[in-house]
Amino acid sequence: MSGTWLDEIRWTDDGLVPVIAQQAGTGKVVMFAWMNRESLALTNECGYAVYWSRSRNKLWRKGEESGNRQKVLAISVDCDEDVILLSIEQEGGISCHTGRESCFYRTLERGVWQENSPVLKDPAEMYKK
Template sequence: MSTEPSAKQADDLEEGVVLRPRFDAAGLVTCVTTDAASGEVLMVAYMNAEALQKTVESGEAWYFSRSRKALWHKGETSGHVQRVVEIRIDCDQDAIWLRVDQTGGAACHTGRRSCFYRAVVPGAGGADSLAFVDAERLFDPDAVYGKAGHGHSDD
């Protein structure tokens, strides 16, 4: 049996008006979160059905932590919640795009505005390196999460 949608199902997914997210085998869908005003990518996380439902109902971002295997309200610990401006879904409904107002200015658990604060610098002989860009810390993660509490991307 094929796991690909039939032609009718694909048409319903791509052109229909009913939200039918296609969660993966683990029950998750990838979520890209951007700043609603600037369009800057803040983070990439995952949602399960409950996280998506809570996001829609509350107007604040909820995710599913793969490392903790638990629902996660963004900003619950840091206070840097994400107020949802718009939720979009891609053409085949297997990825979510949240446009948010990021309170407190920082989306990353490292205290930075965005989780994407390093750029790849191609190196000679395949020895690529990373360069810090837009890496200013807006809060001290040790003060917010404690020394052992921020070794993951889920706050």
């Protein structure tokens, strides 16, 4: 992939950049993931989030199995050029593989992680194999 804007990103030694997905309108952070050069270029080209799955070692088109795609409205980079922020519209209202709106569904309260949002859809219904 070529393009000077991609060259301006400060990639990690393994060629990745951390990415935060934030719901447009509400500003709620719904997800954190990684992108490589190819996935960031594809995200920009197609208008939907494409991440790099470190566990599967392959491109991951968000929603390819669940249907919960992320339409990208804006791509921003931080001042150090080492973190990407996506402003997204979350299709289906579910970002997390657990069936919740956000992956950040637990809050530390008095030394214990407490769930702060409900499951909106059973993961078994989203991930039929």
